[in-house]
Amino acid sequence: MKTIKTFLFITLFTSSIFSQIDNDKIDSIIKSSLTENKGYNWLKELCNIGPRLSGSENSLKAIKWAETKMKSIGFDSVWLQKVFVPHWERGKIEKAFVSNSKKYLNKYFKVTALGGSVATPINGITGKIIEVKSVEEVAKLNNAKGKIIFYNRPFDNSLVNTMEAYGKAVDQRSIGAIEAAKVGAIGVIVRSIQSNYDNNPHTGAMRYDETINKIPAVAISVIDADFLSKAIKEDENLEVTLILDCKKFDDALSYNVIGEIKGSEFPNEIIVAGGHFDSWDKGCGAHDDGGGCIQSIEAVELFKRLNIKPKRTLRTVLFINEENGLKGGIEYSKLAQSLTEEHLAAIESDRGVHSPRGFYVTTDSITFNKLQNFLPYLNKTKIDWIKFGGSGADVGQLKNAKALFGYVPDDQRYMDYHHSENDTFDKVNPREMELGTASISILMYLLSENGL
The missing domain is CATH 3.40.630.10 (Zn peptidases)
Incomplete structure (x- = not known):
């Protein structure tokens, strides 16, 4: 009887909705x-x-x-x-290039400042690259002082829901600079968070902690991210220079x-x-x-x-x-x-x-x-x-x-x-x-x- 009453209620309610x-x-x-x-x-x-x-x-x-x-x-x-x-404001200068390498000297990368990033000094910052796949990995580093952290965790294209894939990758962009600064890094390069494979890096918001040193942060195109990952494996002495003139008002x-x-x-x-x-x-x-x-x-x-x-x-x-x-x-x-x-x-x-x-x-x-x-x-x-x-x-x-x-x-x-x-x-x-x-x-x- 209860089931019949429930059915009748739903039917009457639906009919009242439809009639309007x-x-x-x-x-x-x-x-x-x-x-x-x-x-x-x-x-x-x-x-x-x-x-x-x-x-x-x-x-x-x-x-x-x-x-x-x-x-x-x-x-x-x-x-x-x-x-x-x-x-x-982003400014007019966004440069990233190999400044020390026997094989890849003066190779330029396609980068874009992450939204809210601080600028570099006028001549930029230069450092060796440490590649990581997660912010948790950065916390375990004991050799990051004076270097540039390269977050290279890719967008997971195996996931059907692209919003889910974005969510699984975005922390390296949003808090990557905070975690890198904690271990003494001088800058951050983040693999662009995107589903396609091209040379246009995607920007987006990043955060700072007012109690921690603010370091510049850029997104690098996925094509150049793959190149950089390969290059630092072939040349352990490779160094990259970043130059940004963005500004907060x-x-x-x-x-x-x-x-x-x-x-x-x-x-x-x-x-x-x-x-x-x-x-x-x-x-x-x-x-x-x-x-x-x-x-x-x-x-x-x-x-x-x-x-x-x-x-x-x-x-x-x-x-x-x-x-x-x-x-x-x-x-x-x-x-x-x-x-x-x-x-x-x-x-x-x-x-x-x-x-x-x-x-x-x-x-x-x-x-x-x-x-x-x-x-x-x-x-x-x-x-x-x-x-x-x-x-x-x-x-x-x-x-x-x-x-x-x-x-x-x-x-x-x-x-x-x-x-x-x-x-x-x-x-x-x-x-x-x-x-x-x-x-x-x-x-x-x-x-x-x-x-x-």
């Missing part, structure tokens, strides 16, 4: 996204501004562009939220860009779509995360375009400074806690804009089970699943939201582009991007109509 959904509206969202390509064209405009590292002139140009775009679209309100962000004033359409029935219940508006200073941040930000704008704009009146307030938030500080997400969370409105749900798009696959969600088990009833509608955009999992660095700062979502596209190519010169507009497929936009917009529609 207008399939024609969902179909119109998909059709409009795929045929009009508005977001794809907006992304081209954004990428023409160039890279958008926090604190840079380009980031402020992009912020103004986004504010103007949201106003022209006809959002009910658009505003800028002040955020003070780190300001680091005082924190700079920047902004989150926020726009919304007011809900017709429950205006104080907020559904957010967002991404991080900053990018690294390589490429133009098309996939990371310009595309995700444009999806977050267009997902809301589709309601205006198609004259769909949301029951709950739909809000786009373009967070600044995810890459090297997370200040935008932190400041928005403070704002959310200070207001009387309720954040029902937040969706983050920050995994590139390839073909849709699913949504990760952080929520309670009852809400999670309810969300499974959305899948027949989301399936129309090739969303196959809603699973428990992390949402995103920025929306994850919201502590009181009922559900936090992370949009998950196919990830097989993402780490080819991530944090590198490869991340350009031409790498974005319009159908894949726009189908992802439709997925996010439909999820917002379902949440707006039904609540949680």
Whole structure:
């Protein structure tokens, strides 16, 4: 009897959900996204501004562009939220070359400073190379003083999930300089964390410990990493010189860009779509995360375009400074806690804009089970699943939201582009991007109509 009652409850609940959904509206969202390509064209405009590292002139140009775009679209309100962000500049000099070797003298390597690295002295630093595969291995070294640590643990391409492979490799970039400095090293070279095999090193954030000497750190291309590994085995006296002129400045004033359409029935219940508006200073941040930000704008704009009146307030938030500080997400969370409105749900798009696959969600088990009833509608955009999992660095700062979502596209190519010169507009497929936009917009529609 209990089983029958449970079945009847689920059936009645599902029917009540389905009865509130207008399939024609969902179909119109998909059709409009795929045929009009508005977001794809907006992304081209954004990428023409160039890279958008926090604190840079380009980031402020992009912020103004986004504010103007949201106003022209006809959002009910658009505003800028002040955020003070780190300001680091790469400089013009990034050199690494063999300065002592009978066989490889003056061989130059393709390197890029890791984000936040200190500069070298004007004539650089020079040292022998110690190759390691892990940060744990560095702690055991007793011969590293005055030398350069070369972290050469490769991205594990045997793993199907490229995000997992990235996670298993990224510690050598993020804390490698701290661990190397502890044992007396004078610099760090890190094998670029990427899935493809080319000569474009990928940058990314690294950290320092204020109580430990700060040493310069660079990423080296995977091709040159293999060459360097081979060369130091053939010539134990080989030395490398690094020259960097990057610089850190005082924190700079920047902004989150926020726009919304007011809900017709429950205006104080907020559904957010967002991404991080900053990018690294390589490429133009098309996939990371310009595309995700444009999806977050267009997902809301589709309601205006198609004259769909949301029951709950739909809000786009373009967070600044995810890459090297997370200040935008932190400041928005403070704002959310200070207001009387309720954040029902937040969706983050920050995994590139390839073909849709699913949504990760952080929520309670009852809400999670309810969300499974959305899948027949989301399936129309090739969303196959809603699973428990992390949402995103920025929306994850919201502590009181009922559900936090992370949009998950196919990830097989993402780490080819991530944090590198490869991340350009031409790498974005319009159908894949726009189908992802439709997925996010439909999820917002379902949440707006039904609540949680």
